Amino acid sequence: MTGTLYLVGVGPGDPELLTLKAVRLIAAADVVAYPAANGETNLAFEVAREHVPDTAQRLPVDIPMCVDPGPAQSAYDALAKDMRTELEKGRNLVYLCQGDPLFYGSAINLIDRIAPLPVAIVPGVTSLTASAAVIGRPLAARNDILKVLPAPLASGVLERELKSASAAAIIKVGRHFDRVRDLLYRLDLAGDAMIVEHATRAEQRITPLAAFASNERPYFSTILCAGGADR
Amino acid sequence: MTGTLYLVGVGPGDPELLTLKAVRLIAAADVVAYPAANGETNLAFEVAREHVPDTAQRLPVDIPMCVDPGPAQSAYDALAKDMRTELEKGRNLVYLCQGDPLFYGSAINLIDRIAPLPVAIVPGVTSLTASAAVIGRPLAARNDILKVLPAPLASGVLERELKSASAAAIIKVGRHFDRVRDLLYRLDLAGDAMIVEHATRAEQRITPLAAFASNERPYFSTILCAGGADR
Numbered sequence: 041m042t043g044t045l046y047l048v049g050v051g052p053g054d055p056e057l058l059t060l061k062a063v064r065l066i067a068a069a070d071v072v073a074y075p076a077a078n079g080e081t082n083l084a085f086e087v088a089r090e091h092v093p094d095t096a097q098r099l100p101v102d103i104p105m106c107v108d109p110g111p112a113q114s115a116y117d118a119l120a121k122d123m124r125t126e127l128e129k130g131r132n133l134v135y136l137c138q139g140d141p142l143f144y145g146s147a148i149n150l151i152d153r154i155a156p157l158p159v160a161i162v163p164g165v166t167s168l169t170a171s172a173a174v175i176g177r178p179l180a181a182r183n184d185i186l187k188v189l190p191a192p193l194a195s196g197v198l199e200r201e202l203k204s205a206s207a208a209a210i211i212k213v214g215r216h217f218d219r220v221r222d223l224l225y226r227l228d229l230a231g232d233a234m235i236v237e238h239a240t241r242a243e244q245r246i247t248p249l250a251a252f253a254s255n256e257r258p259y260f261s262t263i264l265c266a267g268g269a270d271r
Numbered sequence: 272m273t274g275t276l277y278l279v280g281v282g283p284g285d286p287e288l289l290t291l292k293a294v295r296l297i298a299a300a301d302v303v304a305y306p307a308a309n310g311e312t313n314l315a316f317e318v319a320r321e322h323v324p325d326t327a328q329r330l331p332v333d334i335p336m337c338v339d340p341g342p343a344q345s346a347y348d349a350l351a352k353d354m355r356t357e358l359e360k361g362r363n364l365v366y367l368c369q370g371d372p373l374f375y376g377s378a379i380n381l382i383d384r385i386a387p388l389p390v391a392i393v394p395g396v397t398s399l400t401a402s403a404a405v406i407g408r409p410l411a412a413r414n415d416i417l418k419v420l421p422a423p424l425a426s427g428v429l430e431r432e433l434k435s436a437s438a439a440a441i442i443k444v445g446r447h448f449d450r451v452r453d454l455l456y457r458l459d460l461a462g463d464a465m466i467v468e469h470a471t472r473a474e475q476r477i478t479p480l481a482a483f484a485s486n487e488r489p490y491f492s493t494i495l496c497a498g499g500a501d502r
Contacts, residue, residue, distance in 0.1 A: 049400070051290070059396065060294065061287035140400040140410075148409040161404040163471075165290065165394045169280070169371040173392040178379040179371075183421040183443075185432060190414040201416060201435065212414075240394075 043070065043132040045123060045154050047141040049164020050087045053241035057165045058088065065162060066091040070131035073123070075138075075146070076100030083241075084136040099133075103146065112149075120153035127157045140164045144190075144211065168209050171236035171262045175246055180207050185269055191216035195223055202227055205267025217257050221249060224265060233265035274301065274363040276354060276385050278372040280395020281318045284472035288396045289319065296393065297322040301362035304354070306369075306377070307331030314472075315367035332366075334377065343380075351384035358388045371395045375421075375442065399440050402467035402493045406477055411438050416500055422447035426454055433458055436498025448488045452480060455496060464496035 046065050051057035066072065072092050074085040081100075085092075092098070101119055104111040123133055141147045143166045151159055168188065172179035180186035184206035189198055191213045198220070202208055210220055213235075224230040233249035235258050249263065277296050282288035297303065303323050305316040312331075316323075323329070332350055335342040354364055372378045374397045382390055399419065403410040411417035415437035420429055422444045429451070433439055441451055444466075455461040464480035466489050480494065 049396075052394075054292070056292035056295070057290045057394065059282070059288045059290055061285070063291065064287070140396075140404075142403040142408070142410045143400050144411055144413075144415075145409075148412055151407065151409075159407065161407055163283075163288065163396045163400040163404040165280075165371075165396055166400060169374050169394040169397060172373040173371075173394040176382060176390065176392055177373070178376075178382075179373045180375055180419065181379055182375075183423050184375075185421075185424070185428075186419040188411065188417040190416075192414050193416070197416075204432065 041130045042157055043127040043130050044158040044160055045127060045133045045135065045150065046160050046162060047135050047137055047147045047150070048162045049137050049140040050084050051165040052139055052167045052170035052239050053083060053087060055087050055090065057170070057240060058091070059162065059164065061162050062088070062164065063091050066134055066136075067093060068132065069093070069096050069134040071097045071099055071126055071133045072136065073099035073101055073133060074136040075103065077102055077105070082138075084138045087138075088136050116149045116153060120150055123150070123154060124157060127154070137164070139166045143168070144188075167211075167239055167262055170239040171209070171264055174236060174239050174244060175234050175264065177234070177264070179209070179264070185267070187267070191220050195219060198223055199227065202229060202265075203268040206269045208265055208267050210263040210265070213258055213261050213263060215257065220263065221252070224249060224263075227268060229265050229268065233263055235261055235263050237261040272361045273388055274358040274361050275389040275391055276358060276364045276366065276381065277391050277393060278366050278368055278378045278381070279393045280368050280371040281315050282396040283370055283398045283401035283470050284314060284318060286318050286321065288401070288471060289322070290393065290395065292393050293319070293395065294322050297365055297367070298324060299363065300324070300327050300365040302328045302330055302357055302364045303367065304330040304332055304364060305367040306334065308333055308336070313367075313369075315369045318369075319367050347380045347384060351381055354381070354385060355388060358385070368395070370397045374399070398442075398470055398493055401470040402440070402495055405467060405470050405475060406465050406495065408465070408495070410440070410495070416498070418498070422451050426450060429454055430458065433460060433496075434499040437500045439496055439498050441494040441496070444489055444492050444494060446488065451494065452483070455480060455494075458499060460496050460499065464494055466492055466494050468492040
């Protein structure tokens with residue numbers, strides 16, 4: 041009997057937004073793996089911490105992040121090898137994923153590497169709907185076109201996509217903030233835009249784009265805005 | 272002390288995909304409201320049923336669905352009036368919402384009608400990420416453009432949006448299935464497309480678009496497919 045690797049979404053940050061299924065699987069895991077860059081404990085582990093059994097082996101995973109994808113791919117290869125060894129012993133592994141494992145997550149790098157050993161995915165609440173919930177505004181309704189747009193995309197692409205959206209969530213804002221803000225002003229979409237940082241966490245902050253200080257950069261944030269499609 | 276109206280996402284259908292927060296609020300509710308068209312108990316209630324206390328008042332909500340929006344708007348007005356009466360008595364209300372309340376949900380019709388009385392929103396797992404989870408395939412990664420496209424949109428709009436997406440979820444397929452299928456074949460996106468019906472429920476069915484019988488129509492389904500952006 042081989043074990044199963046469970047990629048478990050732990051939601052956006054509030055530990056109460058774990059699902060019952062996530063809690064059950066974490067509590068029964070033989071090994072609990074989680075991202076831990078530079079030796080720092082990751083949000084996904086913090087969110088799940090109270091459910092991780094003392095008896096479970098903890099497996100922090102440090103994947104190097106650099107422009108060259110080679111080192112990260114090698115790190116996933118090595119991780120998958122270790123995980124396969126555990127699975128072949130019949131042990132069940134949980135890999136904790138912030139938000140949802142398949143929504144812009146990195147755990148997808150493990151799926152093909154673990155197969156044909158069993159991998160199961162437990163969906164979680166995304167930062168997308170969590171951000172809408174904390175500002176109390178619909179994300180999309182009826183026949184709206186909703187787009188998720190990573191901020192690193194070229195400005196021309198973002199402009200085209202925003203113009204034909206009913207609503208958009210701009211993710212991975214970070215160092216692209218100034219450029220995105222300028223674009224939203226130019227498209228007359230800034231008035232409605234909200235910046236949600238650390239949705240559902242203690243550090244949560246909600247700021248209208250228009251009120252965001254010009255010398256500040258938002259952190260772990262999503263910008264929710266209307267698109268130009270319905271004008 | 273007025274009560275609070277909680278719009279609570281109960282997830283896609285598997286009762287284990289309720290969040291801990293949803294369970295806590297449902298178990299403490301004075302009134303549990305839920306959609307119940309034509310007197311039939313709705314999925315949202317079925318998902319949450321085991322947590323609804325015997326002492327809670329149950330409030331089935333039947334909103335008329337027709338082309339003229341008038342009757343539905345009047346029904347929401349009447350519902351909001353009843354809810355305000357309960358809230359003013361200090362009772363807490365939970366309104367159960369399939370998936371996430373703000374992701375193509377109808378509960379958004381209550382937000383403005385209840386304000387300035389307190390409304391809080393509890394995000395849930397959407398059918399979007401649940402569908403990806405049950406097929407075990409990434410929804411979006413890295414700098415992908417992900418689009419949610421309601422099938423009732425005009426074919427020209429769907430075509431334009433699919434061509435410039437990295438990945439798409441086509442929702443509300445129903446009677447638009449034949450047209451959407453033809454479009455996906457024409458854009459050479461059909462080979463990759465998967466139809467997920469009733470994700471995470473007992474009735475769940477996963478079918479490659481290419482294998483779907485020509486005289487059948489999928490029910491409560493999402494089509495996940497690649498877009499043409501990365502070709």
